Amino acid sequence: MLASLIGFLGDFELAEEAVQESFAIAAERWPRDGEPDNPRAWLVTTARNRAIDRIRRERTLAQKTKLLEVAEAREEIADETTIPDERLELIFTCCHPALAIDAQVALTLRTLGGLRTEEIARAFLVPEATMAKRLVRAKHKIKAAGIPFRVPPDHLLPDRLSAVLAVTYLIFNEGYGGRADLAAEAIRLGRALAELMPDEPEVHGLLALMLANDARREARFEGGEVVLLSDQDRSLWNLDQIAEGRKALDRALALGGRGSYVLQAAIADLHAEEPPDWPQLAALYGELARLTGSSVVELNRAVAIAEAGDVESALGIVERLELDRYHYLHSTRAEFLRRLDRVDDARAAYERALELVHSDVERRFLERRLADLAG
């Protein structure tokens, strides 16, 4: 309801206040006069009318023209089918590139996710006052700078959609480390996007990717230790999510999707097989590496090639990568060296990895590998 009002009014604060006022009026009138036939429509209509009154009183120029053109709202206008379009407009507005990325994330969680300011603050480990200020500034920027409320026109859509997907994925990754509620929020957003933009392959790709990763959440740790994919207790995997993810991936591929989220989702899906199709994975990582130019993806390609049997080539790839401060580079190199029986070199590589690792769980994992070398 908030979404449709924001789209209609072009003003977050006004919409929020109007919604509050309409609820207050309902709380006062309905017990006395009885509930209206369509309570939702009544609330929306009342909120719109309160907002229109307020605007007429305050009379400022600019983007209220949309509102001023509309005659007094009538109950028939509060139609369910207009709402999805307005949600989509809202998503693109929250993720407009003129807003700082922090603001995009916070605004998306607040207005689309309906999270309370304190919940968002907690998720990103900032004081509530800081998050409140961030939201206020973002809303003000939208109004003051004239950020439009609309789905971007075709020539802007590819970049803008990328931004929306990036914000969604950012939220998911924040949650992936442990805050399941954030991950769930991102998935919810992903599902909404898939419904609102069913012909965009990358939208389905991102949803598939998030579901595939989230499905394995329970199996990733055991007794506080990282569990490798191949060692995971598959009975802890969420099969419904895996199935839903597969469906989204199929949809993306049927639409001809070959973008970075679709590729990552296809890779995640292949990884879940037993045993994984390593040559196919190597090919997909290769495609993704060419698309993104990412050294980390190249590293993963090297791992797939090693698993497919060619450790020498894999080592060659790894040694050409410029990722010296990335502990996974060194731990991967150490693993390849170990398989090639170059124990001293492997030991040195594990030690370098240990210098760079930042999580306790991963440190213990590396220490175990190092100890196993000696034995």
Add this chain to the structure above:
Amino acid sequence: MKYMLLIHQGTTPLPGTDEWASLSKDEQKAVYADYQSINQTPGVTPGVQLDSPESATTVRVENGEALTTDGPFVAIKEALGGYLFFEADDLDAAIEVASRIPAARMGGAIEVRAIVER
């Protein structure tokens, strides 16, 4: 909405400099053509071109006394070079015009700011 587009030249080669002279004739022509096209865009009110930031004088007043310093308020390479006004439906339209200003692609940047209307 009314916007002001503030043109910061940054390291953009400007006519009269060696850097400008080393541009190809086509690149130079493109700069003039871009400015002409922008100034003819509906909604645009051309501004003026400012003299180089090096020639600026900055004025402050302390204890009733005007103090001047040589140069612009900000660092030379961040200083303003020119401006124009644009009346548009929304920020996206203003961003589109800003992106066509030569400084944006040649080493400078355009700041887009709404004008406060009273």
